[in-house]
Amino acid sequence: MANPSVETVPQGAGDANSRRDRPPTIRDVAELAGVATSTVSRALSRPDRVNPRTRVRIEEAAAELNYIPSSQARGLSSGRTNAVAVLVPDITNPFYFDIIRGTQHQLKAAGVTQLLVDTEESSEMELDALHKMRKSADGFILAASRLTDAQLTEVSQTQPLVTFNRASTSAPTVMIDTPSAIIQALEHLASLGHHKVCYVAGPPTSWSNQMRWKVFEEDATKRGMEVHRIGPYAPKTTSGAAAADAAVRTGATACIVFNDLLAIGMLQRLQARGIRVPADMSIIGSDDIFGADFCNPPLTTISSPIEQAGRVAVSMLLAQLNPLPGSTTRKLAVMPTHLTVRESTGPAPA
Amino acid sequence: MANPSVETVPQGAGDANSRRDRPPTIRDVAELAGVATSTVSRALSRPDRVNPRTRVRIEEAAAELNYIPSSQARGLSSGRTNAVAVLVPDITNPFYFDIIRGTQHQLKAAGVTQLLVDTEESSEMELDALHKMRKSADGFILAASRLTDAQLTEVSQTQPLVTFNRASTSAPTVMIDTPSAIIQALEHLASLGHHKVCYVAGPPTSWSNQMRWKVFEEDATKRGMEVHRIGPYAPKTTSGAAAADAAVRTGATACIVFNDLLAIGMLQRLQARGIRVPADMSIIGSDDIFGADFCNPPLTTISSPIEQAGRVAVSMLLAQLNPLPGSTTRKLAVMPTHLTVRESTGPAPA
DNA sequence: CAATTTTTGGCAACCGCTTGCCGCAAGCTT
DNA sequence: AAGCTTGCGGCAAGCGGTTGCCAAAAATTG
Numbered sequence: 001m002a003n004p005s006v007e008t009v010p011q012g013a014g015d016a017n018s019r020r021d022r023p024p025t026i027r028d029v030a031e032l033a034g035v036a037t038s039t040v041s042r043a044l045s046r047p048d049r050v051n052p053r054t055r056v057r058i059e060e061a062a063a064e065l066n067y068i069p070s071s072q073a074r075g076l077s078s079g080r081t082n083a084v085a086v087l088v089p090d091i092t093n094p095f096y097f098d099i100i101r102g103t104q105h106q107l108k109a110a111g112v113t114q115l116l117v118d119t120e121e122s123s124e125m126e127l128d129a130l131h132k133m134r135k136s137a138d139g140f141i142l143a144a145s146r147l148t149d150a151q152l153t154e155v156s157q158t159q160p161l162v163t164f165n166r167a168s169t170s171a172p173t174v175m176i177d178t179p180s181a182i183i184q185a186l187e188h189l190a191s192l193g194h195h196k197v198c199y200v201a202g203p204p205t206s207w208s209n210q211m212r213w214k215v216f217e218e219d220a221t222k223r224g225m226e227v228h229r230i231g232p233y234a235p236k237t238t239s240g241a242a243a244a245d246a247a248v249r250t251g252a253t254a255c256i257v258f259n260d261l262l263a264i265g266m267l268q269r270l271q272a273r274g275i276r277v278p279a280d281m282s283i284i285g286s287d288d289i290f291g292a293d294f295c296n297p298p299l300t301t302i303s304s305p306i307e308q309a310g311r312v313a314v315s316m317l318l319a320q321l322n323p324l325p326g327s328t329t330r331k332l333a334v335m336p337t338h339l340t341v342r343e344s345t346g347p348a349p350a
Numbered sequence: 351m352a353n354p355s356v357e358t359v360p361q362g363a364g365d366a367n368s369r370r371d372r373p374p375t376i377r378d379v380a381e382l383a384g385v386a387t388s389t390v391s392r393a394l395s396r397p398d399r400v401n402p403r404t405r406v407r408i409e410e411a412a413a414e415l416n417y418i419p420s421s422q423a424r425g426l427s428s429g430r431t432n433a434v435a436v437l438v439p440d441i442t443n444p445f446y447f448d449i450i451r452g453t454q455h456q457l458k459a460a461g462v463t464q465l466l467v468d469t470e471e472s473s474e475m476e477l478d479a480l481h482k483m484r485k486s487a488d489g490f491i492l493a494a495s496r497l498t499d500a501q502l503t504e505v506s507q508t509q510p511l512v513t514f515n516r517a518s519t520s521a522p523t524v525m526i527d528t529p530s531a532i533i534q535a536l537e538h539l540a541s542l543g544h545h546k547v548c549y550v551a552g553p554p555t556s557w558s559n560q561m562r563w564k565v566f567e568e569d570a571t572k573r574g575m576e577v578h579r580i581g582p583y584a585p586k587t588t589s590g591a592a593a594a595d596a597a598v599r600t601g602a603t604a605c606i607v608f609n610d611l612l613a614i615g616m617l618q619r620l621q622a623r624g625i626r627v628p629a630d631m632s633i634i635g636s637d638d639i640f641g642a643d644f645c646n647p648p649l650t651t652i653s654s655p656i657e658q659a660g661r662v663a664v665s666m667l668l669a670q671l672n673p674l675p676g677s678t679t680r681k682l683a684v685m686p687t688h689l690t691v692r693e694s695t696g697p698a699p700a
Numbered sequence: 701c702a703a704t705t706t707t708t709g710g711c712a713a714c715c716g717c718t719t720g721c722c723g724c725a726a727g728c729t730t
Numbered sequence: 731a732a733g734c735t736t737g738c739g740g741c742a743a744g745c746g747g748t749t750g751c752c753a754a755a756a757a758t759t760g
């Protein structure tokens with residue numbers, strides 16, 4: 001600093017600023033750096049808009065004061081909240097934990113706050129959250145949305161969002177490659193000699209449930225299998241008992257189950273009833289959630305990179321929020337799936 | 351309203367307000383109701399501060415416009431954000447999922463937003479989050495804080511917080527009754543004839559880990575048991591293998607493990623090595639997380655109402671934020687624990 | 701060296717809401 | 731009836747930033 005005038009900023013408050021009780025504001029920084037607040041603001045958000053020298057000075061001042069801009073105030077004037085809301089149908093479900101983990105991770109990396117919302121499997125709550133939070137979030141990630149196509153379309157026109165595991169023509173989507181997964185699972189079952197298969201259905205409003213059933217039916221029929229369907233069941237372990245009993249009653253030798261939670265519940269019930277898995281019945285779950293590897297028997301399941309899906313969803317949303325000139329925003333990401341064969345599947349009983 | 355002058359507010363925009371593109375602000379509501387914005391503000395936040403008649407009028411106007419106050423703006427002027435941050439060491443750990451679920455639930459009921467932060471088991475990140483978010487959250491819930499006593503004390507002077515599973519003299523705390531739990535577990539083991547017991551330790555910085563060990567050592571010694579200790583291990587299933595091997599090597603016939611994650615990992619390893627649980631070795635976990643009931647064998651574990659603990663933590667924090675005149679704020683809540691005996695514990699080998 | 705362009709930083713008007721203070725009108729006292 | 735509370739609503743000053751606009755300073759040009 002060769003220029004002494006720089007040091008001679010008007011210091012009305014003497015050293016009072018070194019230890020004020022309130023958190024420092026942009027004004028404190030401005031004063032300390034001897035510039036206007038607008039300059040501080042610019043130095044911090046659009047660094048190339050100010051002279052490198054002043055920028056450094058401001059940065060130093062900010063660092064010295066331990067200044068952190070108020071996201072509130074920033075949001076007020078800029079209209080951006082720097083937060084995105086993640087809506088999940090059921091925060092209790094480990095499947096969503098995985099996705100939350102993914103979004104959380106990626107959001108954090110981007111310096112964006114995650115607002116977590118449990119919509120309790122209800123489209124009303126979902127819509128309500130979407131509405132109430134339109135001001136407090138820059139965008140939304142809808143995991144397994146329960147909204148109708150029309151609702152989804154309407155909402156997506158008002159606010160930036162990306163859906164996860166819910167096809168949509170109106171909004172960017174990241175999906176799990178369910179069709180492929182179901183086909184892999186049926187192939188596995190077929191190779192083990194199963195002829196009578198049963199789909200254990202989840203929530204009727206779940207798009208992925210519908211999708212799974214559709215592909216299941218098509219492909220199993222094509223293979224000449226006897227196809228059954230039971231359900232719907234709530235995607236919880238506690239629903240597993242009913243599902244297991246119903247499954248046994250169909251006479252099927254193998255089940256593909258809507259998700260792991262339900263599958264694990266079935267496992268427990270089957271064991272309690274003395275029905276051996278996989279000797280008497282094979283079970284295939286879906287999602288490969290926490291626990292699928294250590295339940296008894298370990299569950300054969302459709303694995304998908306859920307956490308990664310969460311990250312991708314965030315990336316897509318962020319890309320939508322800050323459109324980069326060159327790149328066009330991706331409208332669809334399909335996450336690959338594979339069958340993780342563990343011990344809940346085996347040869348069809350003779 | 352007999353006074354016509356009230357109705358005769360300047361209406362520059364005619365009926366343009368019925369369908370503006372931007373979300374309605376408090377001004378729109380004020381205009382529609384024919385009052386000042388301050389009155390709207392009060393009608394909405396301190397209803398008894400305005401005349402019931404005007405309040406109704408304002409409420410109607412607000413409803414008609416579908417008005418939702420901007421939490422940003424509200425926060426800016428009132429200094430409150432209506433959000434609380436929940437810091438957990440590892441969002442990946444099902445244990446914290448339970449507590450998150452509890453806090454989320456209770457916070458939602460209070461109309462407060464939950465800000466979830468993963469501190470990655472690092473006290474620096476924890477401190478950093480505490481600092482960075484001091485403006486964006488009204489209070490903090492520190493789950494299993496990694497902070498030192500001094501840090502905790504200092505922080506708790508600046509911002510409202512409650513700690514969970516981390517004793518603190520400076521901040522309100524909700525704790526799991528670990529001592530009792532460990533004693534119950536040892537009692538259980540003793541009654542099964544075990545004499546050589548081993549504590550499998552978790553993160554050294556974890557207060558509850560230290561606590562558990564302390565009580566374990568005291569009580570086991572008092573019972574004349576041979577006590578071992580191994581660890582520390584990261585509280586993840588993947589650390590279970592090393593822990594299991596080390597445990598076997600101690601010659602102990604029963605282990606009390608820092609948490610279920612680690613215990614389940616040990617179960618897997620022991621099974622892989624052909625060591626039967628509980629015939630050859632008994633295992634007791636802690637927390638009763640998701641999965642503890644369906645792992646193989648189902649895990650005997652220390653159950654505690656974690657989700658409820660989350661709710662209590664929120665209540666205590668909220669009480670601290672809006673002190674009710676009459677009531678004194680509770681400084682400590684201890685959640686009861688009990689031993690859930692499943693199949694991973696059995697008689698000591700002969 | 702004057703004229704012109706580009707940088708750089710300041711001014712000030714918000715963003716949407718809260719709140720201290722004030723004044724008016726109505727209700728009570730005596 | 732005059733004097734005092736009390737209840738209700740408006741005014742206006744912020745809260746802590748951002749940003750369009752403008753002018754001074756610096757760099758470029760002929």
